[in-house]
Amino acid sequence: MRAVEFQEYGGPEVLGVVEADVPEPGPGQVSVDVAYTGVNFADLKARSEGYRVTDLPFRPGLEVSGRVRAVGEGVVGLTAGQEVTALTGGGAYADVVLADAVTVFPLPTGVDPRTAAALPTVLPTAYALVHSVGRLQPGETVLVQGAAGGVGTVAGQLAKAAGAGAVYGVVSGAAKAAYAREQGYDEVFVGEFAEPVRAATGGRGVDLVLDPVGGDTLRAGLASLAVFGRLVSFGNASSAPAWSVGQPELYPQGVSVGGFSILTLARTAPGELRSLAERAFAKAVDGTVSLPVTAEFALEEAAEAHRLMGARTSTGKLLLRVGGAH
Ligand SMILES: NC(=O)c1ccc[n+]([C@@H]2O[C@H](COP(=O)([O-])OP(=O)(O)OC[C@H]3O[C@@H](n4cnc5c(N)ncnc54)[C@H](OP(=O)(O)O)[C@@H]3O)[C@@H](O)[C@H]2O)c1
Known part of the structure; x- marks a missing residue:
């Protein structure tokens, strides 16, 4: 089977197509013949x-749609040939991928394999950010960094x-701002957001900030919170050193900071992850x-997908076409 791998760290050019053995599922796992693979910033x-x-x-490769190819020992409720969507721990840039059965779901009703x-990855993450961790209440205001990307599109x-009450986005360019507005954001700021957020909220600040960027952006997000506001950190796109916050940031206005990682949750609390994903898929x-899937590439063109996302010009979701491409 075909697989896309890298042997060293670097730019998109380090991604190469190799011929690999078809993996066999171990206990509690299934193998999936991949139809489409989603591209994530984590890749x-x-x-x-x-x-x-x-x-x-x-x-x-962290997510696929496709058909169950083989079922490992102890797996119940999944059968060979069944159409599924799955979160994987990696390895999804390939014709066949392994997934833990707990993170394999029947294709949601009415949702096509491409979607x-x-x-x-994106939908349960966004659901957790807004509901489980962010605990958004009706009428509250929200600020989402990376508003035009995969998570950002759905979170808004x-x-x-x-x-x-109002959902504000932050993006890096005007085209992304236009896209995010089309997806339902009330207002979208390009780059600098601290002053615009204060102005938009009459000086009050927002109730919830969703931050996948880290570093100075996370600090500015904290400073943009209203009294009793919450910030949820879920990424470090800026590659800044790990943040830490304490009494000086939290006490004065009673703000809180939470965090979320879907991949870690899949490991630490797979049952919770499954129930979260089911609630999230229901929203689709x-x-x-x-x-919106805004660009699709053949598996062999994975480097092109990485170039597009890495150049910060992508919106919505990028996919790799795997089955059907050969
Ligand atoms: N914790 C979790 O469970 C979890 C799950 C999924 C995703 N994530 C995180 O959520 C974010 C979005 O993921 P995605 O896969 O949906 O990707 P995406 O949003 O479709 O694309 C990458 C995003 O990163 C932003 N970005 C790229 N380089 C950046 C930089 N140097 N500084 C600041 N922002 C930068 C871009 O926004 P602009 O160009 O508009 O700034 C763009 O929205 C990523 O940080 C990812 O790691 C976390």
């Missing part, structure tokens, strides 16, 4: 700086659907959220 971080990479060569490949829609089934 770029793995390639460029070794994020969550344990060994080289490394095969990226289904875009959902497993979920926040609106939860009754947010009932039409509350939609996630």
